[in-house]
Amino acid sequence: MAARGCGGVWRRARQRGAGGPGPGPFPRGQRAVACNAKGGAVPAGKSGLAPWIPVVGLEIHAQISSNSKLFSGSQVQFAAPPNSLVSFFDASLPGTLPVLNKRCVEAAVMTGLALNCSINKKSLFDRKHYFYADLPAGYQITQQRVPIAVNGSLSYSLCIDNKMSQMVTKTVRIKQIQLEQDSGKSLHDDTRSQTLVDLNRAGVGLMEVVMEPDMCCGEEAAAAVRELQLVLQTLGSSQAVMAEGQLRVDANVSVHHPGEPYGVRTEVKNINSIRFLAKAVDYEIQRQIEELENGGTILNETRAFDSKLGCTVPMRDKEGKQDYRFMPEPNLPPLILYDAKSLPANMNHQQVINIDWIYERLPDLPSVKREKLVEQYGILPEHSFTLLNEDGLAEFFESVVKQTQMKPRKVIGWILNDLLSYLKQHSLTVKESPVSSCLLADLLNLLEKKEISSSAAKQVLAELWKGEGKTPLEIVKEQKLELLQDQKELEQICQAVIDGQENEVIMMVPG
Amino acid sequence: QKVSVEVLDHLEHLALVDFRDSEGVERLQKAIQFADQLHEVNTDGVEPMDSVLEDRWCLYLREDDVTEGNCTKDLMENAREKVEEYFVAPPGNIPLPKLEERDTFLQGS
Numbered sequence: 009m010a011a012r013g014c015g016g017v018w019r020r021a022r023q024r025g026a027g028g029p030g031p032g033p034f035p036r037g038q039r040a041v042a043c044n045a046k047g048g049a050v051p052a053g054k055s056g057l058a059p060w061i062p063v064v065g066l067e068i069h070a071q072i073s074s075n076s077k078l079f080s081g082s083q084v085q086f087a088a089p090p091n092s093l094v095s096f097f098d099a100s101l102p103g104t105l106p107v108l109n110k111r112c113v114e115a116a117v118m119t120g121l122a123l124n125c126s127i128n129k130k131s132l133f134d135r136k137h138y139f140y141a142d143l144p145a146g147y148q149i150t151q152q153r154v155p156i157a158v159n160g161s162l163s164y165s166l167c168i169d170n171k172m173s174q175m176v177t178k179t180v181r182i183k184q185i186q187l188e189q190d191s192g193k194s195l196h197d198d199t200r201s202q203t204l205v206d207l208n209r210a211g212v213g214l215m216e217v218v219m220e221p222d223m224c225c226g227e228e229a230a231a232a233v234r235e236l237q238l239v240l241q242t243l244g245s246s247q248a249v250m251a252e253g254q255l256r257v258d259a260n261v262s263v264h265h266p267g268e269p270y271g272v273r274t275e276v277k278n279i280n281s282i283r284f285l286a287k288a289v290d291y292e293i294q295r296q297i298e299e300l301e302n303g304g305t306i307l308n309e310t311r312a313f314d315s316k317l318g319c320t321v322p323m324r325d326k327e328g329k330q331d332y333r334f335m336p337e338p339n340l341p342p343l344i345l346y347d348a349k350s351l352p353a354n355m356n357h358q359q360v361i362n363i364d365w366i367y368e369r370l371p372d373l374p375s376v377k378r379e380k381l382v383e384q385y386g387i388l389p390e391h392s393f394t395l396l397n398e399d400g401l402a403e404f405f406e407s408v409v410k411q412t413q414m415k416p417r418k419v420i421g422w423i424l425n426d427l428l429s430y431l432k433q434h435s436l437t438v439k440e441s442p443v444s445s446c447l448l449a450d451l452l453n454l455l456e457k458k459e460i461s462s463s464a465a466k467q468v469l470a471e472l473w474k475g476e477g478k479t480p481l482e483i484v485k486e487q488k489l490e491l492l493q494d495q496k497e498l499e500q501i502c503q504a505v506i507d508g509q510e511n512e513v514i515m516m517v518p519g
Numbered sequence: 520q521k522v523s524v525e526v527l528d529h530l531e532h533l534a535l536v537d538f539r540d541s542e543g544v545e546r547l548q549k550a551i552q553f554a555d556q557l558h559e560v561n562t563d564g565v566e567p568m569d570s571v572l573e574d575r576w577c578l579y580l581r582e583d584d585v586t587e588g589n590c591t592k593d594l595m596e597n598a599r600e601k602v603e604e605y606f607v608a609p610p611g612n613i614p615l616p617k618l619e620e621r622d623t624f625l626q627g628s
Contacts, residue, residue: 074583081586090604091594095587097596111583132569139535141608196610205606207594331533341576342569359580 018481023081057301060263062293063270065221066231069214070246071190072115078189078213079106079149086252088205098211100144112213113156113361115245116187117345119215120157121367122239123182129345129363131156133187133337138330141205142192150216152334152409155186156343162219163375165393172309175389180232181220190214209253216244220268226286226295226453233257234282238374238396250281257285261292263300271306273294276320278312288313292320311395362370377402385409394424400438401428404445411449414456422452426469442475451480464489522548527625528618535615540624 031276074084082095096103120127128454135147160182165175184518192210217236223229237255240246248255262273262502276292279285294512296306310318346352348364372380378392381402387395403424409416428449431441451472455465464484484490524541527538530532534585538544591604600607 027611076581076583076585076587081581081584082588084584088593089607091591092604093588094590094594096594097587107581108578109583113580137533139612141606141612193610195605198610202602203608203610206605207606228621331529333533336569336602341572341578343578358582359577361580486622 026130027429052404058346060267060293061266061295062224062261062263062296063221063273063287064223064225065260065295066217066223066229066233067260068219068233069190069256070119070216070217070236070248072111072112072213072215073244073246074111074115074213074372075482076109076181077211078112078159078187080211082211085208085253086210088208089207090204094207094210097155098144098207100146106149106337106341108343109213110358112187113343113345114366115213116156116185116215116242117361117363117366118243118370119217119245120160120185121363121370122243122373123157123160123162123185123217125157125160125182125185127157127345127363128154128365129347129350130154131187131343131345133340133343134334135337136332136334137331140191140194141192141203142207142210144192144207144210148189148191149337149340150187150188151186153336155184156182156345157185159265160185162236162239164231165227166231167390169430175393178222178228178231180228181224183218183220186216188214188216197198221262226288226290229259229289230282230286233494234286235374235396237282240372242374242377253436257291259285259289261289261296262295262306263293271300272308272473274308274320275310276313277310277323278314280315284315287318291318295320342495385420387417387420391424394428398438404438407451408452409446411446412452412456413453419452422448426466429471443469443472447472447480454480455485458491460484460489460491464491522551524618524625531623531625532615537623538625 026054028316065439071084072078076082076096077084077098079091079198080095081097082099083093085093095104097106117127122308133149134152135149135152136152139146162182163177163179165177167172168176184186190209190212192205192207196203220233223232233255237250239246240248240255250256257279259276259279260273262271264271274292275295276288279288292311293506299306299447307322310323313320345361345363349364351362352360374396378389378396381387381392381395382389385405395405401423404427405416405420408423409419427443430436431438436442448469451465453466454468455459455462460468467489468480468483471478471487472480478486522544527544531537538547595601595604595606597604615621
């Protein structure tokens with residue numbers, strides 16, 4: 009759904025009372041942060057202190073949806089026996105070399121094009137060095153000097169003032185997209201004071217999407233990431249499921265006064281859902297404001313989000329600032345991409361990646377799909393957001409519309425109010441719905457033909473949820489919900505009612 | 520110009536090398552001097568070279584097929600310690616102790 013948007017005043021962080029420690033700078037229940045829908049600072053109000061402008065940038069790592077890894081032929085799969093999806097190269101055994109996976113490059117090009125980036129026809133690979141048990145080579149192959157795509161943008165929408173009816177579109181600039189390797193997984197066993205390392209994930213292809221600090225609060229960050237997630241899923245370049253670690257977000261947060269330079273930023277990691285992203289960013293903004301207003305300073309540090317406490321805590325870094333000693337990856341020459349104009353005549357077709365060919369085959373992006381739904385079916389923009397936000401819901405809606413005479417504008421109500429709320433209540437996906445589009449269409453047809461009333465239809469639907477295989481017509485007959493169509497029968501009933509209430513009728517008639 | 524003790528200490532932390540003695544440091548100095556000769560060449564407006572093969576060095580693009588993996592046994596053979604097919608490592612990076620706290624000849628410098 010389009011996020012509830014920013015609207016309201018930046019509140020000065022409340023002073024902590026004498027009683028009891030709190031998990032954060034503000035009491036639970038109070039709305040965390042808010043910023044002007046137009047982005048940026050709002051006058052502080054009574055406190056008389058200068059307003060704060062929060063600045064939020066994001067670094068998003070999306071796991072590429074491919075069969076094999078970025079530089080080796082081992083399989084990419086979630087949840088497999090430890091170290092079973094690891095090649096000698098992934099384990100960094102001597103004598104092994106990286107071999108680039110074509111599909112991973114295509115995924116990055118698709119994503120770059122969908123995000124309006126310039127695709128670099130020549131990009132380079134580099135080594136980023138640091139020591140960690142899940143990085144067997146002691147370096148990660150990435151694209152630090154010249155990444156595959158730069159200078160793009162992503163538009164997303166927010167609802168202002170908590171009303172779904174007023175939506176505002178914002179844009180975040182995409183600094184770059186680069187290809188890089190994922191690391192293995194470390195499982196910390198504190199009881200035995202050891203770390204268990206599984207290299208199944210080591211070497212899986214990642215696209216790092218860097219979003220410029222154009223966002224100003226948790227809700228904007230969350231909405232931008234949600235839209236990126238939908239884009240990636242539509243393209244198929246990443247399944248982008250945060251719960252499975254296929255989409256990881258790090259937030260860079262700072263605050264400053266209007267007219268002054270940007271403040272010191274902190275990096276917030278360990279954010280496991282879009283909801284927590286909004287919370288983490290808002291908490292960090294408020295923490296920084298409180299710290300600075302109390303005369304403190306902000307350290308340029310990495311902090312982890314603690315979802316249980318709803319706050320950020322410093323990540324103890326005993327080693328101080330890292331020096332990654334970037335150097336060109338000596339085993340990989342530049343990655344050259346082509347377009348229709350520069351296509352080489354005498355090269356093996358399989359070895360050529362044509363940017364224009366990929367561009368022509370891009371599917372409709374979410375924003376385009378929404379526009380088409382609104383135009384084709386006359387539904388409201390916010391409806392189109394909800395339709396696209398639930399996997400399979402838009403297709404369900406279109407399927408019902410095809411099978412019924414009821415106008416789409418009326419159908420949408422049944423989809424969003426009745427169907428969706430039921431699914432949510434029972435934590436079901438659209439695919440798991442006990443009521444198929446066919447059944448719902450049958451029901452809506454009965455309603456449209458005035459064979460049943462609206463309230464009767466809701467009753468039938470409640471019965472259909474049980475999934476007992478009955479058709480709407482069968483249920484209507486069973487529960488005798490048919491509307492009476494016979495004029496004579498209706499007159500008889502009315503007459504009987506009037507006869508039975510003679511006194512009331514006599515009182516009514518003169519008046 | 521000599522390389523300062525701070526830089527040498529920083530290098531030892533970063534790369535986990537041990538310069539061991541003055542001879543090791545001297546060798547480093549000579550290596551830096553040798554490489555510094557590169558600065559004598561004016562490279563203004565010249566694109567850095569990736570390879571002497573220039574554009575004949577083509578990056579091979581592999582098809583996205585699963586061709587490797589499934590060799591847990593071979594991989595675990597070299598592991599000194601393992602727990603149920605996981606490699607075992609210390610709980611976190613063990614950084615080199617600070618200059619004052621470790622036994623290195625650099626301290627004397």
